[in-house]
Structures are given as structure tokens and as C-alpha cells.
Amino acid sequence: MKQSDDSSIISSLAVKLIMRARYNDRKAVLEQVRMLSPGLDPHDQNMSELRGGMSAARTRLAALDASGYGATRNYLDGAVTQLSPFIRHGLIQLSDVRDKALADTPPQRAEKFIQQLAWRDYWQRLYRDAPEDIWNDVESYKTGFVAADYADALPEDIALGETGVACIDQFIGTLLTTGYLHNHARLYLAAYVCHWRRVKWQAGARWFLQHLLDGDPASNNLSWQWVASTFSHKPYFFNLENIEKYSGQSIDTAFKRNKPLAGSYDDIYTRLFPNLEPR
Amino acid sequence: MRLIWIHEDAMTLDHPVVVAAGDEAKPIFIWDTVRHDHLGYSLKRRMFIYESVLDLDIPIYAGDTYASLMELSAGQPIYAADTPDPYVQDMLRRLRETQEVFVIDAPAFVDIPEGTDTKRFFRFWNQAKASAMMTTEDIQANKTPSKDK
Ligand SMILES: Cc1cc2nc3c(=O)[nH]c(=O)nc-3n(C[C@H](O)[C@H](O)[C@H](O)COP(=O)(O)OP(=O)(O)OC[C@H]3O[C@@H](n4cnc5c(N)ncnc54)[C@H](O)[C@@H]3O)c2cc1C
Numbered sequence A: 001m002k003q004s005d006d007s008s009i010i011s012s013l014a015v016k017l018i019m020r021a022r023y024n025d026r027k028a029v030l031e032q033v034r035m036l037s038p039g040l041d042p043h044d045q046n047m048s049e050l051r052g053g054m055s056a057a058r059t060r061l062a063a064l065d066a067s068g069y070g071a072t073r074n075y076l077d078g079a080v081t082q083l084s085p086f087i088r089h090g091l092i093q094l095s096d097v098r099d100k101a102l103a104d105t106p107p108q109r110a111e112k113f114i115q116q117l118a119w120r121d122y123w124q125r126l127y128r129d130a131p132e133d134i135w136n137d138v139e140s141y142k143t144g145f146v147a148a149d150y151a152d153a154l155p156e157d158i159a160l161g162e163t164g165v166a167c168i169d170q171f172i173g174t175l176l177t178t179g180y181l182h183n184h185a186r187l188y189l190a191a192y193v194c195h196w197r198r199v200k201w202q203a204g205a206r207w208f209l210q211h212l213l214d215g216d217p218a219s220n221n222l223s224w225q226w227v228a229s230t231f232s233h234k235p236y237f238f239n240l241e242n243i244e245k246y247s248g249q250s251i252d253t254a255f256k257r258n259k260p261l262a263g264s265y266d267d268i269y270t271r272l273f274p275n276l277e278p279r
Numbered sequence B: 001m002r003l004i005w006i007h008e009d010a011m012t013l014d015h016p017v018v019v020a021a022g023d024e025a026k027p028i029f030i031w032d033t034v035r036h037d038h039l040g041y042s043l044k045r046r047m048f049i050y051e052s053v054l055d056l057d058i059p060i061y062a063g064d065t066y067a068s069l070m071e072l073s074a075g076q077p078i079y080a081a082d083t084p085d086p087y088v089q090d091m092l093r094r095l096r097e098t099q100e101v102f103v104i105d106a107p108a109f110v111d112i113p114e115g116t117d118t119k120r121f122f123r124f125w126n127q128a129k130a131s132a133m134m135t136t137e138d139i140q141a142n143k144t145p146s147k148d149k
Helices: A026-034 A054-062 A066-072 A085-089 A094-104 A109-128 A156-160 A166-178 A183-198 A201-211 A217-230 A240-248 A265-273 B016-021 B034-038 B041-053 B065-073 B086-098 B121-132 B135-143
Strands: A015-017 B003-005 B026-031 B058-062 B078-081 B101-104
Touching: A015 B065, A054 A085, A066 A094, A066 A109, A094 B135, A109 A217, A109 B016, A109 B121, A156 A265, A156 B016, A166 A183, A166 A201, A166 A240, A183 A217, A201 A217, A201 B041, A265 B121, B003 B016, B003 B065, B016 B078, B016 B101, B026 B041, B026 B065, B058 B065, B065 B086, B078 B086, B086 B101
Parallel strands: B003 B026, B003 B078, B026 B058, B078 B101
Antiparallel strands: A015 B058
């Protein structure tokens, strides 16, 4: 392989060689990204702490704790890896991550983690086999509503994180500022958009893809469809108590600031899906 | 000169496509801002992608993906990592009309029989688990012979 050969400057209308900023000078990198992105909204100021690059990927991979993963992964502060942006953009391969887990951890203890890696492989296979399913309902909704009952566009209060539901606004704030959300927070947010606000999953999926550093058409859209019930047997929903259980101190789960999410599963089910038989 | 198109689904030089393309091939990245606008990518996403390619230390060109690849390759073969992304696949299909294109896959994560039922995850997992729990080296050594052999 020939290493970077900047001498061959090509000048034409179609293509322009870029004088690259230094990776370590983040301010210069930011300026260059802005310069190279004339279509980007000038009000978009959020720059994640999470940096791209192979060295960052290797550091994360070295910190992998596959043995503690199974017991804690559902907690917002559990032993999840934040490897997803690097995997999504192919800086590291799923097989490398699996090999690292097996090198450090007995197979039985690593199984839950490897099963989660397999979810990505699974979604990617579906993407290859049926790319049309990525933006279309795979099946119909199983919520007692039809697709036409759901709004096409994401309401502005959701896009801005100003829904007035405290923990939902916190999750949205994290999405907008860091570009990363824990899997459980993604589930909560997607269910809020689809079921509490009755918005089409496509609108939510597109919004996630704009912000998630790991935004991937297959993992994202098919997970949204799983929540919406267009690719599962039943809709996914939750209650405030569940967020309380998994979120620790960092999330505001006070009843008075999260009323729409409060109640038993049966109550919420009846509220969200009034056309279905009660549970 | 042979080109290796480093696209946004495989931003690495540690990939079999680089080996397959050989020592003389030149890896390049195309920054296609119109494509990012179309996808609605936020500043954060663009930063992540840009930092990832900067760290690879390869030439970065700004332009329309197809036009840039046509011009830079000047009819020579193009190598690219495989991806399910229809946008990349379509690009490679169009390039194939004028030149040789080689698409190279990364090592498989699991080895499952063709035609495995993938309607729901756990049906897939039941078939995939045995190989998913093996190292990549062992999977390659044990590979299920393909049907037509
Ligand atoms: C609504 C919704 C949207 C999502 N959008 C995306 C997306 O755009 N891109 C994306 O990569 N994942 C997506 N996921 C899946 C999952 O939430 C993330 O992969 C995971 O949270 C990433 O964090 P992590 O790297 O710390 O994961 P870990 O728990 O540490 O898992 C390790 C790796 O396994 C893979 N993985 C784990 N769980 C899943 C899963 N359920 N589906 C697919 N892959 C998984 C990821 O590559 C991840 O990096 C989405 C899930 C939901 C519910």
C-alpha cells in the first residue's frame, strides 16, 4: 500500500485534495469540518467529547469488561462499552471485539456480551437481504392503530428536548450534546416518541441518525421498528418505575415532573393502546 | 494506480481489502458534504467521521463521491470493503460499468448455513451461537463448506 501521497495535487471541478488539519488540534479540526460543510446549520454547535480515530477505538477496546457486562448492561451506568461508533464506521470489526472478549473472559461469562454483538450482525444481514425494510414498515403496527394514525413529522418540542417530561428531556439533551445514548435510554425515548406522542417511527429514526455517532440505518431503524411493533409481536413501552430502577441518581425521575410516564404497566397500556383488549 | 476507496462503513487500513489491493494501491477518502447534508448529519457526526479519517493519515478529497472516484481512479481498478449500504453498492455498480471493481469482505462474525431463518433474532442466534462463541481464527478453520462444493 502506498502511504499518503499528497504531492499529487489534483485540481479540477470534481474533486479537491484537502490540506488536512492535525488530529490533535481539535479547534483546527472543527474549523475544517465547518469549512468543508457549507450546508451545515450554523446554529449546530454541539461537539461530542467522544473522539473519532483508531487510537480512541483501541483505548475503548482495551477497556472492555465482558465479564461484568451481563449483570449490569441494562443499567444506565452499567459496564457497556461505547464501542458502537467505532464498530458502526468499521474502525474495528465485530470479530475483533469478540476475539478480545474471548481472550479475556471465560466463554460462559462472555456469552451475553457476544450475543449483543450478534444483534448488530443480525441487523446487518437483514439490511443486506431486504434494504427496502429499512424505511418501510416490515409488518403492520400491533398497537390498535394503523400507520395513518401516526404523525409524519417529529414535533418540535421533542427535537429541542422541551417536552416538559423531565427524564425524556434529559435523554434528549444527552443525545444532542454527546451523540451517544445507552441502549435503555434509546428504548425509552423511542417508545415515548412512537407511543406517548404517536409519531411514526421513521421520524424518530431519522432524528436519531442525525445525532448518534453510531447512527446506523440497520441497527437504528430496525430497533425503532421493534419498539413501534412493526417488527415485533407487540409494542415496547415502560413506566417511570422502570426508569427509576435502571437510571441511578443522574436522571430526574420525580413524579411531578414525569407524570405522563407514571402508573402501572396495565394502566399505561390502557392509556397508550385504548383500542386493544386490556392486559 | 489502483485505488482503495475508504468509505464510511470501513474506516480502517487494517482490513483485508488493503491486503488484496497490494502495496502499490493508494487508499483515499472522499468527503462528500452534499451526501452528509442529505442524511442530515449533525456537526458531531461529521466531526467523528473527519477525526476518524484524519487519524488514518490518508489523502482526503472533497467532492461528489462518484465524480471523484471516476476522476481519481482514471480507469484503474478500485478496491472497496464490502457493506450492505445500498448507496455504496450502487456507487460500485456504476463504477463497474467503466472499470474493474473489487469488493472485499472482512472476516465473518459467525458461520451459519445458507437459508437460516432470520425472521426473528433468537431463531438466528440459535443457529449462530456455536460459531459466535468461537474465535475468528477457529471459525475460519472450521468453515461450513458452501453448498455448491
Ligand atoms: C431505538 C434504538 C436505536 C438504536 N440505534 C442504533 C444505531 O444507530 N447504531 C447502533 O450501533 N446501535 C443502535 N442501537 C442498538 C444499541 O442501543 C447500541 O448498539 C448500543 O447502545 C451501543 O452502545 P455500546 O457500544 O455501549 O453497546 P454495548 O452494550 O457495549 O454493546 C457492544 C456492541 O454490540 C453491538 N450491540 C449491542 N446491542 C445492540 C443492539 N441491540 N442492536 C445492535 N447492536 C448492538 C453494538 O455494536 C455495540 O457497540 C439502537 C437501539 C435502539 C433501541
